[in-house]
Amino acid sequence: MCLAIPVKVVELLEAEQALVDVGGVRKEVDVSLVDGLEVGDFVILHVGFAINRLDEDEAQRTLSMLREMGVEPGAAA
Amino acid sequence: MKYVDEFRDGKVARTLAGTIADEVRPDRRYHLMEFCGGHTHAISRYGLRDLLPPGIRFIHGPGCPVCVLPIGRIDSAIELARDHGVILCSYGDTMRVPASGRTSLLRAKAEGADIRMVYSSADALKIARENPDREVVFFAIGFETTTPPTAVALRQARAEGLQNFSVFANHVLTPSAIQNILESPEVRELGTVPLDGFIGPSHVSTIIGSQPYEFFAEEFQKPVVIAGFEPLDVLQSVLMLVRQLNDGRAEVENQFSRAVTREGNLKAQGLVAEVFELRDRFEWRGLGEVPYSALRIRETFRDFDAEVRFDLPYRSVPDHKACECGAILRGVKQPQDCKVFGTVCTPDNPLGSCMVSAEGACAAHYTYGQFTKDSAVAEAS
């Protein structure tokens, strides 16, 4: 039920719908819960609705932090 | 898949686990409750327990909306389909939850009730539009992530003047559940459930923001880290919790910063407030009656409230005698402690809700937890 996945907006449609893409799969979803969306934005998709934007800068920041983190397991602290 | 695959990188996971192993203090354990069923699933599916040092203990929380739905509410849904002849639209997971009398939505469907699986509240609206001569009821469940989609559907139904659409609302609230756990005797007084910190839910928090958790950190002095959905998110959050506990801090930190802000999605919150209001109390499987923990449809949308449109008396039904879902949802027991786990109760033949949903603790343990690094592997001769 918590099932949610980041998807990319590829086309804005009428009636507060949008066409989104994840890994080459496209689906029409409701975007009425997120204002000011543009083509190319990423959103979190849950039960057919975009529930929030995904901030790409923050995502990259988190990824960089993750990759820099840590020592090899077992090495002295 | 962008922003998914990168957060499942095995090499980074192992180095992260190494850091955690270096920083855990050997003289203590870290009891971390992962509230959200999605995290329970991720921990089991990606074998995080095997990666982490033994001092890290995960306690499963009640964050699985299918799991906490009491039998009585499912009985009402079946009654709607069977006795009132409605087209009942339900999310997939709810279909197999055992209800009274050895039945379930799926079994009722097999016996002729018009019960249809939908992926979205929008699908239920579509069915209502396509069947103007039938009553269509949407069986709405879920935490704060799933409530806004129901609110949108209700507003749309009203805007279109749909006469044959209504919602059977069972939306529940995360902070109330967390409070209930923290105030429970096992946690507060007896100490039978040692609880050091929380791995906060990912997608609920995109809606409600990180702000609501500040109360718990403050009042109960337990750190909360809001964690993303993927294994690297969970691991990073564990590290952040370990560091907070080592430092003696009790703050709310946001690991899922790419989708969660302090205030959350204000538009979604506004829509929900327009359509729903608090119930005085609501029964949760495992937790009993919890005050101010669930939502019902407001007066202004009462036309679309299935509980008003149809006469649906509520009967509280206890769980199956052997079922330990209640204790498991409160974090008091682990799935393996249940006598029927994996024997009589399996995903194919579930006795309780924790074994049905993909996010249920029992289902997660059964599907992914059977084979761990401690299991014997016979070498090929």
Next chain:
Amino acid sequence: MSENPKPVKRGYIRPLDLKHGKIELSHGGGGRAMSQLIDELFQPAFDNPYLRQANDQALLTRPDGRIVMATDSHVVSPLFFPGGDIGSLAVHGTLNDVATSGARPLWLSAGFILEEGFPLADLKRIVDSMAAAARAAGVPVVTGDTKVVERGKGDGVFINTTGVGVVPEGIEISGDRARPGDRILVSGFLGDHGVAIMSLRENLSFSTTIESDSAALHELIAAMVEAAPETHCLRDPTRGGLASTLNEIARQAGVGMIIREDDIPVREEVDAACELLGLDPLYVANEGKVVAICPPESADALLAAMRSHPLGATPRSSAK
């Protein structure tokens, strides 16, 4: 006496309306309507010497070797999907069941249960597809049956196919032969069929470029068995996917198995579709893939044989 007797005037029988006609109960009644259906639809499509005998059975010559028989009933919905239809699926499915014993398929039968009201145009499309699949595979449909059920009592059409084949000497392929140390091989991308089907189902609408992988595997399997006759198990991972198939074999043989996620080929779109639907690609159906379990020393030869066949172009090998 007349030397040229006048020909008997026959009543005019209107041919089947294959464009707009519908199946009626009489088409299953064993009488003139059913004969017409056979003469104008089934027989021309499947045409072969056995069917031309027009008997209720096919007279076959016993082949040398051990005989294998397999049967499959097909109830897939929707009937038509990207990459195939219930007809080609019915042919491929049974051919594959026969072939995974190591046998060479020889003959097929086809039984139809049609729903009253089913469009003849759709039936023709399905039958032509079956006939094409059978012809491409070099395996004739030698006998068949047709029944019609009342409207509402069938899902359009149900098809049963049964196949008979012969196993060459020295080939012992069976689920219980898997042994510790064996390698597990898979002939290509997993999950295509299940996702192609689900993309059409009601309530789940998304457009992918995924097609069903439905295919006849007997020639690929023949090449595999020739290259590695000591192969222990072959199975096609249909309903329930790779995971269910491996679990079945594990139970039959009393062994455990380890597979590595990185070794399992899944298309990005199939992965994404499964993620969207909350499915595990390991449990999604395939209709044109084969799983092989062989002793470690045969793995290289088996892999090479698979790779050199168009249906095995992206096979993967995994550990024990």
